[in-house]
Amino acid sequence: MPMPAERMDVELSVNGRDYTRRQVEARRTLADFLREDLSLTGTHLGCEHGACGACTVLIDDAPVRSCLTLAVQANGTRIRTVEGLGTDGELHAVQKAFKQHHALQCGFCTPGFLTASVALLEENPSPTELEVREWLSGNICRCTGYQFIVDAVLAAAAELRERRGAGTGSPA
Amino acid sequence: MKPAPFSYAAPHSVEECLDLLSRYGTDAKLMAGGQSLMPLLSLRMARPSVIIDINRIPGLDAWEVTGEGVRIGARVRQRSLERDRALRAEIPLMAEAVQFIGHPATRSRGTIVGSMCHADPAAELQVCAILLGAAFRLRSHSGDRVVSAEEFFLDALTTAVGEEELVEEVRLPLPVVGAGYSFSEVSRRHGDFAMVSVGCIVTRDAQGRLDESAVALGGIGSRAQRFRLGDYAPGATAVPALFADFARHVAETIEPDADLHASTEYRRALAAHLVQQGLDVAASRTESGAQ
Numbered sequence: 001m002p003m004p005a006e007r008m009d010v011e012l013s014v015n016g017r018d019y020t021r022r023q024v025e026a027r028r029t030l031a032d033f034l035r036e037d038l039s040l041t042g043t044h045l046g047c048e049h050g051a052c053g054a055c056t057v058l059i060d061d062a063p064v065r066s067c068l069t070l071a072v073q074a075n076g077t078r079i080r081t082v083e084g085l086g087t088d089g090e091l092h093a094v095q096k097a098f099k100q101h102h103a104l105q106c107g108f109c110t111p112g113f114l115t116a117s118v119a120l121l122e123e124n125p126s127p128t129e130l131e132v133r134e135w136l137s138g139n140i141c142r143c144t145g146y147q148f149i150v151d152a153v154l155a156a157a158a159e160l161r162e163r164r165g166a167g168t169g170s171p172a
Numbered sequence: 173m174k175p176a177p178f179s180y181a182a183p184h185s186v187e188e189c190l191d192l193l194s195r196y197g198t199d200a201k202l203m204a205g206g207q208s209l210m211p212l213l214s215l216r217m218a219r220p221s222v223i224i225d226i227n228r229i230p231g232l233d234a235w236e237v238t239g240e241g242v243r244i245g246a247r248v249r250q251r252s253l254e255r256d257r258a259l260r261a262e263i264p265l266m267a268e269a270v271q272f273i274g275h276p277a278t279r280s281r282g283t284i285v286g287s288m289c290h291a292d293p294a295a296e297l298q299v300c301a302i303l304l305g306a307a308f309r310l311r312s313h314s315g316d317r318v319v320s321a322e323e324f325f326l327d328a329l330t331t332a333v334g335e336e337e338l339v340e341e342v343r344l345p346l347p348v349v350g351a352g353y354s355f356s357e358v359s360r361r362h363g364d365f366a367m368v369s370v371g372c373i374v375t376r377d378a379q380g381r382l383d384e385s386a387v388a389l390g391g392i393g394s395r396a397q398r399f400r401l402g403d404y405a406p407g408a409t410a411v412p413a414l415f416a417d418f419a420r421h422v423a424e425t426i427e428p429d430a431d432l433h434a435s436t437e438y439r440r441a442l443a444a445h446l447v448q449q450g451l452d453v454a455a456s457r458t459e460s461g462a463q
């Protein structure tokens with residue numbers, strides 16, 4: 001029987017970088033671990049009890065609320081945060097579309113919307129407007145009124161389909 | 173908004189989990205998806221000294237079909253019910269209900285069994301469990317037992333699960349041959365807890381009688397409630413106003429609480445509307461189609 005402990009070691013990968021034997025308090029949320037221990041402050045905390053979605057990250061490609069997951073539960077997983085969406089100094093297509101479509105104002109909610117949107121497009125490359133709205137229903141934005149966010153996600157989906165089409169030579 | 177300190181253990185077998193429960197029972201809390209427990213910990217409405225995380229126990233993440241029905245292990249996520257076509261086909265009612273539970277990011281961790289154990293009176297899956305006649309397999313060092321849904325849900329946020337017990341799986345009967353099912357609800361925003369939710373089954377016996385057709389309602393009090401059509405109109409077959417009359421009867425019988433979001437009268441009105449509409453939809457999905 002494993003003895004309950006207040007601290008333990010975790011090993012996990014965040015945005016492609018491996019972290020080994022990081023000691024964490026058992027009560028530490030994944031959000032606080034990312035922000036305080038790894039200094040990855042791109043993941044935001046709005047409510048800290050599951051209501052707002054600002055803290056959304058991808059664990060093994062699935063979107064989760066990092067304030068409702070313990071760091072110790074992420075042991076052995078592969079995590080992506082908003083910092084890891086772009087590559088080599090280039091923004092992810094969803095990030096570019098957010099910029100182009102004015103899908104952010106204060107930006108507080110944006111990391112959560114970006115990670116959730118990336119998860120959606122990885123699972124469903126051609127979502128309808130309703131599917132985008134339903135998918136993002138768990139994320140709260142106090143500024144934009146959502147319309148530009150929905151526009152941005154649909155535009156990013158079209159852009160990614162086009163790129164994929166161009167890459168394989170098949171019609172988009 | 174940080175949980176108070178606690179010790180944490182992630183057992184690697186059901187046996188280990190039961191050892192931990194018997195040693196720490198009163199001070200311990202099981203964690204499945206954490207989507208209801210974590211907010212309670214962060215708000216410090218719950219302060220267990222030990223968290224027993226079941227997410228590393230092999231086997232509990234599986235579901236299987238047996239002669240008696242579908243068995244769903246305690247780690248099967250709500251997302252599986254949304255995405256796994258084979259599982260959806262076995263429990264069409266729950267497959268329709270799952271889209272109303274929170275959001276993709278909560279469903280990817282929240283479990284089916286965890287939702288039932290949390291026993292929120294507005295939870296969609298409690299309505300399904302009550303309508304379908306689910307059973308729960310409970311394990312502990314003092315003995316294993318199987319508890320029916322009627323005995324399982326005692327009150328708001330209260331179940332028959334003892335402090336040293338683990339719910340290993342929920343068992344659901346296979347769909348009734350030829351029957352139609354439907355699930356619908358009204359909430360303030362998509363993904364919020366329902367003000368009223370309704371699950372329906374419409375089924376006819378060889379004589380065309382609708383006796384075993386039934387509805388279950390959530391959000392109307394301390395737990396979901398089931399109403400059998402045969403108790404209201406025994407032997408009824410296809411009567412044009414039957415569903416509307418039954419819906420009115422159900423709405424008059426329930427005693428829904430009023431809260432910030434809906435008054436008692438509004439909940440009654442929602443119940444009448446959702447029951448009638450739900451029965452119509454379920455009837456259109458029966459083998460023989462709409463009447």
Ligand SMILES: Cc1cc2nc3c(=O)[nH]c(=O)nc-3n(C[C@@H](O)[C@H](O)[C@H](O)COP(=O)(O)OP(=O)(O)OC[C@H]3O[C@@H](n4cnc5c(N)ncnc54)[C@H](O)[C@@H]3O)c2cc1C
Nearest residue numbers: 050204205206207208209274282283286287289295339364
């Ligand atoms: C923003 C948001 C919106 C939501 N909306 C809805 C909604 O619309 N409808 C809805 O139904 N739910 C909703 N929920 C709650 C739902 O997401 C949870 O998944 C569910 O209520 C609990 O399941 P869980 O696996 O997360 O359990 P946990 O949170 O881990 O556990 C819940 C409780 O059950 C106990 N428990 C869990 N598993 C077992 C077991 N195997 N044996 C014994 N005890 C056990 C725990 O000890 C705890 O007391 C929402 C949550 C959030 C954060």
Ligand code: FES
Nearest residue numbers: 046047048053067
């Ligand atoms: S900070 Fe996690 S949902 Fe609000």
Ligand code: FES
Nearest residue numbers: 105107141142143
């Ligand atoms: S941009 Fe300000 S909250 Fe969304």
